[in-house]
Amino acid sequence: xNRIITISREFGSGGREVGKRLADALHCAYxxxxxxxxxxxxxxxxxxxxxxxxxxxxxxxxxxxxxxTIASTRLYKQQVDILVEKRKVLCQIAAASDCVIxxxxxxxxxxxxxxxxxxxxxxxxxxxxxxxxxxxxxxxxPKALEKEIxxxxxxxxxxxxxxxxxxxxxxxxYHLCINTTGLEIKQxxxxxxxxxxxxxxxxxx
Numbered sequence: 001x002n003r004i005i006t007i008s009r010e011f012g013s014g015g016r017e018v019g020k021r022l023a024d025a026l027h028c029a030y031x032x033x034x035x036x037x038x039x040x041x042x043x044x045x046x047x048x049x050x051x052x053x054x055x056x057x058x059x060x061x062x063x064x065x066x067x068x069t070i071a072s073t074r075l076y077k078q079q080v081d082i083l084v085e086k087r088k089v090l091c092q093i094a095a096a097s098d099c100v101i102x103x104x105x106x107x108x109x110x111x112x113x114x115x116x117x118x119x120x121x122x123x124x125x126x127x128x129x130x131x132x133x134x135x136x137x138x139x140x141x142p143k144a145l146e147k148e149i150x151x152x153x154x155x156x157x158x159x160x161x162x163x164x165x166x167x168x169x170x171x172x173x174y175h176l177c178i179n180t181t182g183l184e185i186k187q188x189x190x191x192x193x194x195x196x197x198x199x200x201x202x203x204x205x
Contacts, residue, residue, distance in 0.1 A: 002095070002097060002205075003098040003111060003205050004100075005099070005116045005117075006100075006117050008103065008120070010122060011153055012131040012149050013180050016032060017185050018178065018180070021186060023100040026193055030076075031099060031100070031101045033051070035086065039089055043081070048136075072083035094115075105159060108164040108166075117173065118174060119169060119178070122179060123181045125170050125182065126182060
């Protein structure tokens with residue numbers, strides 16, 4: 001069985017950087033937006049549309065005024081098909097090689113593969129500062145940015161809730177929770193890599 005690491009993260013906490021640097025340190029594959037690209041190619045759909053569907057969940061893109069019309073039924077089916085394809089792609093990735101997967105509820109979708117599950121979080125002050133430096137955001141002020149951060153995290157929690165009764169961010173769902181507040185992520189990686197290697201060794205991999 002391959003070594004699989006899943007990373008759930010709060011927006012602005014640096015979870016994507018943790019995943020990329022950890023994958024490089026462990027010399028394994030890294031997956032983030034590549035997942036949507038693969039789904040889009042397989043389904044012949046626009047990649048940005050796939051990304052919005054995955055992030056928002058299967059009902060978020062269906063206008064309430066659609067009611068029970070043929071159009072809403074068709075759109076609902078397409079959203080479900082996207083989730084089915086995402087599960088298929090994640091399983092293919094997990095079967096192909098050792099890897100680090102960021103987001104996409106991979107921690108619960110790939111539960112049978114017994115992945116090492118990490119959750120990355122930080123204080124709001126730290127997330128605001130990081131977003132202002134690194135993250136792409138449309139927020140025009142710190143107050144607007146904080147609102148955006150909370151909205152993104154709420155969508156991620158809602159999406160995760162589609163697959164698991166355990167609350168997104170609940171430490172009971174993860175092997176290791178990492179608070180990046182005030183820390184330089186690249187300095188954490190050697191320690192996280194050592195933890196990951198020890199965890200996999202203890203689990204016979």
